[in-house]
Amino acid sequence: xxxxxxxxxxxxxxxxxxxxxxxxxxxxxxxxxxxxxxxxxxxxxxxxxxxxxxxxxxxxxxxxxxxxxxxxxxxxxxxxxxxxxxxxx
Amino acid sequence: xxxxxxxxxxxxxxxxxxxxxxxxxxxxxxxxxxxxxxxxxxxxxxxxxxxxxxxxxxxxxxxxxxxxxxxxxxxxxxxxxxxxxxxxxxxxxxxxxxxxxxxxxxxxxxxxxxxxxxxxxxxxxxxxxxxxxxxxxxxxxxxxxxxxxxxxxxxxxxxxxxxxxxxxxxxxxxxxxxxxxxxxxxxxxxxxxxxxxxxxxxxxxxxxxxxxxxxxxxxxxxxxxxxxxxxxxxxxxxxxxxxxxxxx
Numbered sequence: 043x044x045x046x047x048x049x050x051x052x053x054x055x056x057x058x059x060x061x062x063x064x065x066x067x068x069x070x071x072x073x074x075x076x077x078x079x080x081x082x083x084x085x086x087x088x089x090x091x092x093x094x095x096x097x098x099x100x101x102x103x104x105x106x107x108x109x110x111x112x113x114x115x116x117x118x119x120x121x122x123x124x125x126x127x128x129x130x131x
Numbered sequence: 132x133x134x135x136x137x138x139x140x141x142x143x144x145x146x147x148x149x150x151x152x153x154x155x156x157x158x159x160x161x162x163x164x165x166x167x168x169x170x171x172x173x174x175x176x177x178x179x180x181x182x183x184x185x186x187x188x189x190x191x192x193x194x195x196x197x198x199x200x201x202x203x204x205x206x207x208x209x210x211x212x213x214x215x216x217x218x219x220x221x222x223x224x225x226x227x228x229x230x231x232x233x234x235x236x237x238x239x240x241x242x243x244x245x246x247x248x249x250x251x252x253x254x255x256x257x258x259x260x261x262x263x264x265x266x267x268x269x270x271x272x273x274x275x276x277x278x279x280x281x282x283x284x285x286x287x288x289x290x291x292x293x294x295x296x297x298x299x300x301x302x303x304x305x306x307x308x309x310x311x312x313x314x315x316x317x318x319x320x321x322x323x324x325x326x327x328x329x330x331x332x333x334x335x336x337x338x339x340x341x342x343x344x345x346x347x348x349x350x351x352x353x354x355x356x357x358x359x360x361x362x363x364x365x366x367x368x369x370x371x372x373x374x375x376x377x378x379x
Contacts, residue, residue, distance in 0.1 A: 096186045104182045
């Protein structure tokens with residue numbers, strides 16, 4: 043199995059296991075799910091440090107998108123605490 | 132854009148479409164958070180696949196193999212014509228004028244490496260010592276190019292050999308599954324390579340120069356130790372390849 047395939051399979055396996063846990067605990071908070079997926083994705087990407095530099099450069103853009111989404115979720119949560127009403131989901 | 136249309140691209144499109152569909156269907160219609168989360172994970176995977184689709188090499192592995200076979204075939208003809216029957220000595224970049232590690236194929240078997248103390252000229256036929264028999268041919272190998280890929284990194288020292296080999300063979304070339312380096316009491320290095328995907332016809336050249344994989348390992352080891360090295364032994368079984376490298 044090539045390194046790229048190992049990376050995708052690792053990510054897919056972790057996401058699948060997390061989804062099973064979400065279903066088992068009957069989670070009702072979508073922003074929490076998204077936050078956990080984003081953190082898992084960032085960790086797995088960091089663990090594959092030997093990826094081709096070109097792949098790493100392209101994955102930086104994915105990480106930027108995911109991190110921006112993470113910041114958006116955090117800001118929305120803070121706003122929810124301050125304003126007393128949810129902004130997202 | 133056309134050149135990026137590979138398996139990862141189609142996988143990315145499928146995952147992104149399925150992800151959007153899942154999110155819309157299960158969030159708006161069903162209000163199922165776990166299933167909406169599955170859709171979100173598909174979107175993340177789709178983005179990752181899209182990034183990887185743009186990272187694949189622009190030439191196919193078959194083209195790369197064809198170029199490698201051609202160049203190795205030419206060196207093979209040259210060695211056969213000259214009747215060289217001595218194992219190659221891999222020189223670090225500090226002992227070559229080309230600035231990259233190269234392999235020296237000496238004419239005589241009783242080579243005295245004490246003469247290898249200054250950079251050899253950038254020529255095919257080089258004289259490395261004062262005597263008439265101190266002549267050999269200096270060639271570039273797959274290892275020469277691989278070590279250049281590490282030019283920006285510090286690969287001096289024993290600790291760096293394993294990480295450098297992993298970086299080149301697993302990360303950059305994606306040619307093997309894993310690399311382990313151990314050192315024996317007499318200073319020889321044993322490199323165990325698992326999951327090799329480099330296989331090709333066994334040309335006679337490999338007996339003197341080593342296989343492309345051994346050549347890469349020897350070049351990086353020479354660069355890390357900053358000493359001329361020789362491939363002492365190369366053994367292969369179903370699970371792994373063991374390459375023993377010693378200072379020449």
